[in-house]
Structures are given as C-alpha cells and as structure tokens.
Amino acid sequence: MNKPPQEEKSTGHIYDGIEELDHPVPKWFQAMFFATVLFGIAYFLYYSLGEGESIDQEYHRIIHAERLAQFERVAKTGGPKVPSGEEFQAFLKDAEKTKLGAVTYQAKCISCHGSQGQGGIGPNLTDEYWLHGGSMSQIYGTIANGVADKGMPPWALMVTHEEVIALTVYVKSLAGTHPPNAKAPQGEKVSN
Amino acid sequence: MSDSNKSFSYDDDIVKKFLIATLLWGAVALLLGVFVASQLANWKLNLGLPWTTFGRLRPLHTNAAIFAFAGNGVFAAIYYSSQRLLKTRMWSDRLSRIHFWGWQAVIVSAALTLPLGITVGKEYAELEWPIAWTINALWVIFGVNYFKTLQVRRERHIYVAVWFYIATIVTVAVLHVLNTIQIPVSFWKSYPVYSGVQDALVQWWYGHNAVAFVLTTPFLGLMYYFLPKAAEKPVYSYRLSIIHFWSLVFIYIWAGPHHLLYTALPEWAQTLGMVFSVMLLAPSWGGMINGLLTLRGAWDRVRQDPVLKFFVAGLTFYGMATFEGPLLSIKSVSALGHYTDWIIGHVHGGALGWNGFMIFGMTYWLVPRLWKSNLYSRKMANVHFWFGFLGTVLYMVSMWVAGITQGLMWRAIDANGRLVYPDFVETVMRIVPLYWVRALGGALYLLGFVLLLVNVYKTVKRAPKSEKSEVQNAVTLARVPLASLGHTPHRILEGLPGAFSVLTLAAILVGTFFEIAPTFFSAEFAPAVPNLKPYTGLQLHGRDIYVREGCYNCHSQMIRPLIGETKRYGEYSRAEESIYDRPFQWGSKRTGPDLARVGGKYPDLWHYRHMADPREVVPGSLMPSYPWLLKDKTDFGIISRKLAVMKSLGVPYTDDDVRTAEGEARRDAKEIADKLVAEGASTSHQLEEREIVALIAYLQRLGSDFRKGLIK
Numbered sequence: 001m002n003k004p005p006q007e008e009k010s011t012g013h014i015y016d017g018i019e020e021l022d023h024p025v026p027k028w029f030q031a032m033f034f035a036t037v038l039f040g041i042a043y044f045l046y047y048s049l050g051e052g053e054s055i056d057q058e059y060h061r062i063i064h065a066e067r068l069a070q071f072e073r074v075a076k077t078g079g080p081k082v083p084s085g086e087e088f089q090a091f092l093k094d095a096e097k098t099k100l101g102a103v104t105y106q107a108k109c110i111s112c113h114g115s116q117g118q119g120g121i122g123p124n125l126t127d128e129y130w131l132h133g134g135s136m137s138q139i140y141g142t143i144a145n146g147v148a149d150k151g152m153p154p155w156a157l158m159v160t161h162e163e164v165i166a167l168t169v170y171v172k173s174l175a176g177t178h179p180p181n182a183k184a185p186q187g188e189k190v191s192n
Numbered sequence: 193m194s195d196s197n198k199s200f201s202y203d204d205d206i207v208k209k210f211l212i213a214t215l216l217w218g219a220v221a222l223l224l225g226v227f228v229a230s231q232l233a234n235w236k237l238n239l240g241l242p243w244t245t246f247g248r249l250r251p252l253h254t255n256a257a258i259f260a261f262a263g264n265g266v267f268a269a270i271y272y273s274s275q276r277l278l279k280t281r282m283w284s285d286r287l288s289r290i291h292f293w294g295w296q297a298v299i300v301s302a303a304l305t306l307p308l309g310i311t312v313g314k315e316y317a318e319l320e321w322p323i324a325w326t327i328n329a330l331w332v333i334f335g336v337n338y339f340k341t342l343q344v345r346r347e348r349h350i351y352v353a354v355w356f357y358i359a360t361i362v363t364v365a366v367l368h369v370l371n372t373i374q375i376p377v378s379f380w381k382s383y384p385v386y387s388g389v390q391d392a393l394v395q396w397w398y399g400h401n402a403v404a405f406v407l408t409t410p411f412l413g414l415m416y417y418f419l420p421k422a423a424e425k426p427v428y429s430y431r432l433s434i435i436h437f438w439s440l441v442f443i444y445i446w447a448g449p450h451h452l453l454y455t456a457l458p459e460w461a462q463t464l465g466m467v468f469s470v471m472l473l474a475p476s477w478g479g480m481i482n483g484l485l486t487l488r489g490a491w492d493r494v495r496q497d498p499v500l501k502f503f504v505a506g507l508t509f510y511g512m513a514t515f516e517g518p519l520l521s522i523k524s525v526s527a528l529g530h531y532t533d534w535i536i537g538h539v540h541g542g543a544l545g546w547n548g549f550m551i552f553g554m555t556y557w558l559v560p561r562l563w564k565s566n567l568y569s570r571k572m573a574n575v576h577f578w579f580g581f582l583g584t585v586l587y588m589v590s591m592w593v594a595g596i597t598q599g600l601m602w603r604a605i606d607a608n609g610r611l612v613y614p615d616f617v618e619t620v621m622r623i624v625p626l627y628w629v630r631a632l633g634g635a636l637y638l639l640g641f642v643l644l645l646v647n648v649y650k651t652v653k654r655a656p657k658s659e660k661s662e663v664q665n666a667v668t669l670a671r672v673p674l675a676s677l678g679h680t681p682h683r684i685l686e687g688l689p690g691a692f693s694v695l696t697l698a699a700i701l702v703g704t705f706f707e708i709a710p711t712f713f714s715a716e717f718a719p720a721v722p723n724l725k726p727y728t729g730l731q732l733h734g735r736d737i738y739v740r741e742g743c744y745n746c747h748s749q750m751i752r753p754l755i756g757e758t759k760r761y762g763e764y765s766r767a768e769e770s771i772y773d774r775p776f777q778w779g780s781k782r783t784g785p786d787l788a789r790v791g792g793k794y795p796d797l798w799h800y801r802h803m804a805d806p807r808e809v810v811p812g813s814l815m816p817s818y819p820w821l822l823k824d825k826t827d828f829g830i831i832s833r834k835l836a837v838m839k840s841l842g843v844p845y846t847d848d849d850v851r852t853a854e855g856e857a858r859r860d861a862k863e864i865a866d867k868l869v870a871e872g873a874s875t876s877h878q879l880e881e882r883e884i885v886a887l888i889a890y891l892q893r894l895g896s897d898f899r900k901g902l903i904k
Contacts (some may be wrong), residue, residue, distance in 0.1 A: 011430045015351040016276040018417070019426035025435055029481065033439070033474035036518075040467035048460045055459055055523075059753035059764070066755060070609045111809040112798065120872070121797045121809070149899075151795035157759070158614040183872065 080161035088136035091169045101170025104163045108155070117174040119183030122152060126174045131187035134175075140168040198668060201661040202275045206288045208562055210268035213296060214551060215645060217260030220303075222641055224253040226634040231816075232783065233627035235807075238816035243307035245816045247742025251318045252306040257543060258316060258406060260299045265551040266410035267295070267334075270357050272558065273417035274338070277354055279347045279666040283340035287333050294330040298323055310380045313739035313775045314395045316402050317371050321382040324372040331368065335361045342689040346666040348677070349686040352433040356413030358693050359441050363405040363700050370708075371398035377837050378830065381736070385841060388770030389457055390711040390718060392778055393449065397707060400448035407542065409441070411510075411550050412479045415503065418554050419483055422499045428485035434682055436478025441696060443472050445703035450521035453530065454752035455778060456767040458716040461707060462523075468703070469521030476514035483507045498573035502553030505581060509545025513538060527754055528603070531782040533623070534595025537588045544584040544637055552580065552644060559648050568650035572643050579640030586633030594626040603756030611759055616785040621812045719768045724902055726772045726843045727893065729831040729857040734890030736834070737883055738777065741818065748779035749788040749894065762789040762895065768903045769895075772843055784815055789895030796864060797871045799888045821884040831857050861885045 013020040046052040053061070073079075083091065091097045106115070112122035123131060132142040144164050146154030156164055231237040231246045238245045271288065275281060282288050301323050305311070311318040319327070338361055342350070350358075371394055374382035386394050420427050427433070449457060449465025484507055487494065494500040516538050520529050529535060560567050567573065601619040604612035613619050677687035685692050711717040727735060738744075751757055753764040765788050770776055794802075798809060803821055806813040832853040839845040849856075858880070865880035868888075879885065897903050 008426070010426065013349065013351075013430065015347060015349075016273075016279075016417075016421075018351065018420045020352075020430040020433070021426045021428055022431065023429035023485075025429060025432045026481065029432070029474060029478065032477070033435075033471075036471045036473055040471045043470075044463055044467050048463050055454060055462075055753055059755070059758075062755050063758075066609060073608070111811075112795075121795055121801065149792045151793060151798055153793070157610060160608075160610075 080156075082137065082140060083165060085136060088140075088168070088172075091165065092172065094169070097166050097169045098173055100163065101166035101168070101173075104159060104167055105170050108159065109167070112151075114179070114181075114183075116177065116179035117171070118179040118181055123186045124183040125171050126177045126179055126182060127185050128175070128189050128191065129185035129187045130190050134190035136168055136172055139171055140164065143167050143171070199663045199665050200281050201663055203271070203281050203285055203288060204562055204661060206282070206285070206292060207268050207272040207558070209292050210264050210271060211555065211558060211562070213292070214261060214264040214268055215555070215648060217256055217264060217299060218548075218551070218641060219645065221253060221256035221261045222634070222638045224249060224256055226631060226638055228253050229627065229631040229634050232814060233624060233631055235814045235816055240817060240819065242309065242741075242820050245741070245818075247745045247816070248307050248309055248311075250745045251311060251315070251742060252303060254316060255302050255306065255318060256299070258402065259302070262407055262411075262543075262547045262551070263295070265547070265554070266360070266406070266414060267291070268558070269414040269418070269554055270338075270360075270410065272562075273353055273414070274341065274357060277347065277351045277417065278341060278345035279664070280341060280345050282337060283344055284337050287337035291330060291334045291337065294326065294333070298327055298330065301326075305380070309740035309742075311739065311742065312374065312382065312384070313742075313744060313777065314371070314384070314391075314399075315744075315780060316399050317368075317395065320380050321372065321374045321376055322379065324368070324374070328365075328369050328372065331361075331365050335365060339689075339693070345689075346669055348669060348672075349683070350689050350692065351416070352427075352430075352437060353413040353416040354689075355433075355437050355686075355692065355696075356409045356416065358689065359437075359696050359700075360405050360410045360413070362693055362697050363401065363409075363441075363445070366697070366700065366704070367398045367401050367405065371395060375837050375841060377834055381830075383774040383834075383837055383841065386711075387772060387774045387841070388718060388776055389716075389767045391774065391776040392452060392455070392770075393457060393461065393711055393717070394708060395776070396451040397445075397448035397704070400451060401445055403542070404444040404447075407547050408444070408476075411547060412440075414550055414554060415479065415483050415507065418550075418557055419500075419503050420486055422497070422503065422553070422557050423487050423490045423493070425486050425488070425490055428482050428488070432478055432482045436475045436482070438699065439475035440472070440478070442699040442702065443468050443475055445700045446707065447472055447521070449707065450526070451780065452778075453521070453523050453526040454754065455750050456765050456770065458714075458767075461710075464707065466521050466523060470518045473515065473518045476517075477511060480507045480511040480514070496570075498570060498577055499553045499557045501574070501577050502549045502556070502580075505577070506546050506549030506553060509541055509549065509584065513542040513546060516541065527752070528599040529595060530752075531748055531780070532595035532599045533591040533626075533781075534599065535781065537591025537595060540591070541584070541588045544580070544587060548584075548637070549580065552576070555644065555648065559651050563652050563655035565651050565655035568647050568654070572647050576640040576643040576647070579636050579643070583633045583635070583637030583640065586636065587630055590626045590629035590633060594623040594630075597626075598623055602760070603754070605756060605759065609759075611756070614760070616760075617810050617812050620783070620814060624814070717767070718771055721768045721771065721903060724768065724771070724897055726838070726845060728860060728889070729835055729849075729853040730860040730886050730889045731893045732834055732838070732890075733826065733828075733831050733857065734883075734886035734888070735777075737821070737887045738890060739775070743787075744777045744779045746779075746781065746783035746815070748782050748786045750778035751786055751788050757786075761786045763898060766898070766903055769898060772838075774838070774841070787891070787894055789898070791892045791894040791896040792899060795871065796868055796888050796892065797873055799891055800868055800873050800884060803884055803887065818884075821887060822882055824883045825881050826857075826861065826883050826886050828854050828857055857886075860889060864888060 009022040011020045011022045112120060113125050114120045117125035119125065132138060144156040146152045228246055228250050271282065302319055305320060305323065306318060310320050312320060373385050375385060376382045384391055416427065446468035447465055449461050450469045453462050453466065487504065494504050519525055520538060556567060556573050598619050601613045601622065606612050674684060677684040751761045751765045758764055802809045803818045805817045806815040832850055835845050835850045835853045839850055861880040864885050868879060873879065
C-alpha cells in the first residue's frame, strides 16, 4: 500500500468520462486461453478424426464387460436357481418367506394388483383363473420375466432373486382369499 | 454539415420506462420462480387447475425472467448508456416507444398464452408464431433505431460497451428468426419446419446463444459502462477488451451442442460443442477480470457502496458460472449432471447472481440520477445485497447437492448388475428436502427484491417535481479520412460501426454455418427409415396435448448410451426415432423418468389412473394430477388440418390419410376407450371423446417402433 502510485499508461480514449487504460493482457490469461484452444483442437482431432473411442464404442465395451462379469458370476455361483415344485411347496410353510413376499408385494405390486391381490390395473391374483398358468413355477416365471407389451414388468431386473421367490410364495398364498371388490376373472380356470 | 455545435438532450424518459418495466416484471418472474419451486416441493400447489400446473407455469417463469426482467433491464442499460457513449439522442423517439410498448405487449401476451397451454414446446422459444413473429418485427425496429443512432453519433469511435450491444442486436435477430420458422395450423398452433435431430440442434444453437446474447453480451456491455462510472475508475485494459470481445462472440455460437451430449446428435457435432465450450472459459473470464481489475484502488468503497458490491458479486458469480459451464460440457461430467438439478443450479448462479445483481447495481446507480434524487436508504440496499447473496448461495448449493445425489442414484448398479434404485420416484423423494431449501433461497432473493422496490419507490417519491432535461452540447462529426481514425486496424474499425457490425455478423455466422448447414445436407441428421409409419392422427393430437401441458419440463425422451440409463429405460435412443417429431421433445430435465420407451411398459388403464392422480399408482410421486384430461373433449375437427400441414412438411401421409384422418382418429379412440372400460376405468360417459384417450395413444406409441424392430 505504501508503494508510490504507478504511472498508468492510458490509451487516451475517453467515452462519457470513462477512460481506457492500456494494460497488457495478463500472461496467465493468455496461457489459459492458448491451453484451452490447444486442448480443444487436439481433442477434436483425436476423437472425431483419430483413434479416439466413440461414445457408441465406449458403451458397447462397457456393456460387453458387464455381461461378461455377470456371466462369470453365474458360472461361479451357479446363478439364480429356480426352486423345484417340492421346494416351492416347502416354502409355502416358511413364515420368513411369506413375510418377505408380503412386504415386497406391498411395496411393488399393489398399484396394479390391489393391496389384497384383488386386481385393478392388473388381474385378480386371488381367483382360480390364470392368464399365464397357476403353478408355482409358472407364477415365478411371470413375475420374473413379466409380460412384455401387457404392462406386467419383468421383476427379476428390479428385485433380488430371493424376493422373486418370496413374491411367488406370497401370490400363491393369496389363492381363495376372496377379497372385496375383486376384479372379474381373466384367463383359464386352473384347478390345482 | 455546417451547424457543428448543436444542442440536444438525451431521451431519459425511455430509460425510465424500461427500468420501471424491469422492476415490475422482475417481481412477476421471481414470484413465479418461488411458486414453481414450491410446486416441486409439494405437488398440491399445482392447485388442480390446468393454467396453474408446473408444466405451464415453468415456461412462463423462464420467459419472464429472460425476456421480461433481463430483457427490459438490458434495454434500459442500452438506451441510457448508448446515448451517452455516442453523444446523441436516440435516432427516433417514436421507434423507441414502439419498441417499448411492443415489447410489453409481447410479455403480456406471453403471460396470457403460456398458462393457456399455447406453446411451441421448445425451451425459451415457447411463444406461438403470432407472438414470435411480433418479436422478430420489434427486434428489427429496435435494430433500425440503434443503427441509425450509430450513424448520427457525435463520438468518433465506439466504446466496448457498444460493441457488445451491436453483437447482441445482430445475433439475436439471426437466432430468433431462424428458430421461429414455423408453419401455422391455426392461429395458436404451429409446427416447426425442422424435425427431430435437426430441430434439436437448431433449438439448442438458439437456446444456448439466447444465454450468450441476451444474458451475457448485453450484460457485459452494461458492466463496461456502469461499473467504471460507479467506481469512477478507468477501465483496466483496452487490449483485453478487444481480445475477449472477439473471442467470445466467435466461440460462443459453436457451443450449443453441449446441451445434447450423448444424445442421438451425430457425435462430431457433440464434440464440437464440447471443445468450443472449453475454449469459452478464457473469453468469458476476460470480461470478469477486466471488470474486477477496474476496481483496483476502489476496494474500500466496495465495502460501503451497494452499487459496487452488487457489481463485484455479480462478476464473481459470472466467473463461477462460466467456469462451471465448460466443466459441465465435458462429456463425462455431462453424463452425470445432465437432466439433473445441477443444471438448474448452474443456470441460477448466472441468472440470480450475475444478471440479477448487475441489474440491481445498475438500478441503485441509475434511479437517483434519472430522477435527480438521492437514494432513499443505502442501508436497505445493503440488506438487499445480503438477502440476494444468501438466497443465491442457498439456491446453488441445494441444487448442486440435489443434482449430484440424484445423478449418482440413477447410475448406481449393484454387484448383480441390477439398479440399486429401480423405482425412479425413490430418487425424487430423496431430494424433496432440497427442493424446500431451494424454495427458501428463492424466497430470500425475492424478499431482497421487495426491499429494492421500496427503496426505488421512496427515492422516486422524494424527487423534485420539475423535470427539465439537461441540454447537451457536442460537436457534429465531420468526415475524416480512414487513416486518421486510428493507429491500429482495430481502432480504425471502432470508427466504422457499419463495418464493425458486419464483421460481428460474420463471426457468428461461421459457427452457425458449420453446425446448422450439415443438418440440411447430411443423412446423419434425418436418416430415412423405409417402413416407419408417421404418427396416426390420434397419436399426433395426443402429442400436441403432451406439448400443451408442458410435460417436457419434467420428462425427457432421449435415452443416452450409458449403462445406468439403458438398464432403467431400455435401448438408447436412435436418431431415426425422432424423424417425425415436430417439435422434438427430448427435454432437458428429468424431474420424472424418461419416456422415450414408455409405450407398452404399462397397460392403458395404468396411464388413465396415473394421469388422473399419479399418487394413486405411484405413492410419493410429485407429478401434478391432470383430471381435466378425463373431462375435456378432443378436438377431432382439427386433426385433418394437422396432418395436412405435416404432409406439406414432407411427412409421408397420403391424401387419403389426410382426408380420412378425423374418422380414423375417432375409430382409434373408440377402440382404446372400449378397452379401458372393459378393464374397469371409472368412466365418464363418452370416454372416447376425452383428451386422455389421445394422450394414451401417444404415450403407448413411444418406443414401440424400436420394439417392433422397425429401427435397428
């Protein structure tokens, strides 16, 4: 602050009392400008005309690696095992399973099938009529893979394997509960 | 001319008019901002009325902020400073008045039409053709008046502020005209001539440069005049002015595609947008440092003087926003930030921190001078500053956190390759508290603004009644030979505003040409697909309902080739899928999920219930309810005309299609309605006549061509 005031070079331009000084452009500013321009040119050349990986290539590389990783995981663990008919029957008595199924059902399914399985946007799950089969493994398949184009989502992509099994068990346990306001039957009558 | 010494006066009345309009519309824009921000925090504030829903009010807020508040603000700055910098009254008082009243009429018509759902459906270009073309005409009137004023100036050279004003006038004309080429269907409905990828590129070339040439260049001009005036200091560096002016004007125009990274836009165009955005850092900062360095030796005054305080903070926010912009343009950063609230935070750093503060600083300086009074309360102005500052910071920080949080949640994938948050609504509910913080930030900013209004009112009220304008004297310019205009080529150019303007135009046309021209010649932008059917009449009409309700303000229709995204929504979007989209509806913000492949995802009945009340099927949703869609009747009569206009634009409808469009649409509607009733829709009678059916027809079409394998 004690330095003597420096003589400042003016351009001599004055507009409505505003004077323009003639300071040089700061060095760091020039450096920044040149650096970004060089980066820009190099980047464009590399990615648009040179070797640079395109967005599409990058995406497919990542997807490929991901599929491979999943494949290896399945190979190692044997992958999600669909329970057999007897195993499913045993699960029906497993309170743990029904509870997980009920909780998951309340979180994911009631918007379409109603809070008690009575149906709504989707079909009634408590009656004896099924569009895609009423056996445990058929129900498992419908829940896991969904029904494309009919608006039943493929849940295997969104919940765990455990939960799909639990949902199957829970849905099966709804059979014959006769909730109020049940939706009219859809599909074939199945007697098991 | 012989009379070399003529006396004249400045037209300050027009400045006062624009300034008052700035403050009035500023209040409207901010109020609307706080209101729509609160709607996102609590859906009930949509009030269940068509004209108060978010999708319709958000465009009104952005248009009010950009064109009414900032627009009138820069006009006030331009009319005040240009007259003084050019030592002349504006060329025509009448044209100035036409400009003023015309502009206010445009704003009023925007305020009436947007809530009614009359919209083009392209961001910041929502106003329908009669209004858009009025804007074009008014801009020409403004331009003529300005260039004539340049011609009759009494100052030999033009100052850097005027350079920026020229760039604004020239470029906005080019941008707005090219982006508003639309074919009317009726008085309040039109389709753009561009479609799909081309429409997207033209729109964001426009949209980004609206930021550049409405919210940046005129504000830099404002800064170059009012900051040295208020600080009573010389401008730091003339050479820096030259460099950053030309580089800014030349580079900005290329940067638009950074809004379209990872989209179906050809990648070379995306890369251009990215690299030019990075190069934009230095040119932008040039303005900031020239302004801040001008204040050397005046920092003690900054502490007391609210005018300088607003300017310093404004420039600092400008510096932050123009650092963040290039950062967000880097592809991998965009992958995280795009579609999130981070972008909203970025924009408001600029809008509240830079545009708002520069206008406030100017207002506090200008009002006492225009009305020949003293500022009523400096203390109040200082309090305004702190409210504004705190409000802006709260806004930005909350939106950064919200944006990055949600961006990370969207892409989170567990070890089994499943999305960790498959329910979109879960990622929304997580950030709702931050929506409240944002609304609070906006409210604080608004509160500060109210203090400004009070201060201005009191200042004006105690002004002396007599309003004699001061008489000015200046020597009329005599013609001089070119060489005597200056020692450097640029100095000579400053003495030739006509040539200066032409060069500016050339600078912005280079980038424009390289980015827009290929869209007309290259098949990359509008790939032909042999068997792809255009929308049916009913779907097209449903699409227009989608546009009318402003669904694009919350929903994108552009799935990017990113793993987190394709797992959530399905295969990434292809250019082919948009070829019939007029306007394109890729969107820019995902408050709700992407809809590009929503067709077939849910049964019709799901959509029916969801539109009536989203919370009935998705608890926790903050999407507005649209009960009127279940009541209002579809205007089947207009569908033929819509097809005819589309056909004239090259969409492959046959004459037969056009002729039978209405009947076909009715038949399609009946089919959907019957199915809905069969599935148990709680029907109003004549369901097939209701708009909801058309909307469902459109939603179920989305992505279905891809699913059917029509597009690879």
